[in-house]
Amino acid sequence: MKAKVHVALKSGVLDPQGKAINHALHTLGFPAVRDVRQGKLIELExxxxxxxxxxxxxxxxxxxxxxxxxxxxxxxxLVE
Amino acid sequence: MKAKVHVALKSGVLDPQGKAINHALHTLGFPAVRDVRQGKLIELExxxxxxxxxxxxxxxxxxxxxxxxxxxxxxxxLVE
Incomplete structure (x- = not known):
């Protein structure tokens, strides 16, 4: 059986990596983007x-x- | 509008981080786990x-x- 586990930071926790992505997207010409957060996606069998x-x-x-x-x-x- | 972006390594690409998780899970007493791969989950608005x-x-x-x-x-x- 395959499974995916989505791990995300809780909403109150600072996310410097997400902030960096947000800033980079603004610099690349996507000013409409707000509130980026980065988490993990673990796939396993x-x-x-x-x-x-x-x-x-x-x-x-x-x-x-x-x-x-x-x-x-x-x-x-659970995927299958 | 909220969106989630799932980023995963292509299947042929070596994933040392996934291998490390796989090994650690075996050591922790989960021998049934196979083929762990770690990707990224980016949430943005x-x-x-x-x-x-x-x-x-x-x-x-x-x-x-x-x-x-x-x-x-x-x-x-796209979430909403």
Whole structure:
């Protein structure tokens, strides 16, 4: 089963990388852009047929490694 | 209008960061995980009401800054 994990900074957390992208886009001629934030997208494959078990395992991976629950939120999307 | 841009490495391109995550997950007790790849998720807001125009502008941003078309693919998702 394939899964995608979307990891994003919580809304109150400063995002200097997003700010840099925002600034660069303005310089490149896209003044309409506002509020850019950069997160991570982790795609993985797991040997587990049961979607509920796969999701539970990935939840645990997020808590232990993939996301920092203090600063980041995550969303798990099972693909097939 | 809000948009999400998913940037991922093309399938033939080596992904050492994904490999490191894969290895770390095995060490943490998730042997069922295979083939981890890490990409970027860029969320932005654009002052443009027309979805077609917003998408065209974001396509151009991807080609000029957000993605490296030699190594990466991107997918644009308009949120509202």
């Amino acid at each position: 797991i040997d587990e047929k049961d979607p509920a078990k796969a999701r539970a395992a990935i939840e645990e991976m997020c808590r232990k490694l993939l996301a920092n629950p203090v600063m980041e939120t995550y969303r798990i999307e | 654009i002052d443009e009401k027309d979805p077609a125009k917003a998408r065209a502008a974001i396509e151009e941003m991807c080609r000029k800054l957000l993605a490296n078309p030699v190594m990466e693919t991107y997918r644009i998702e």
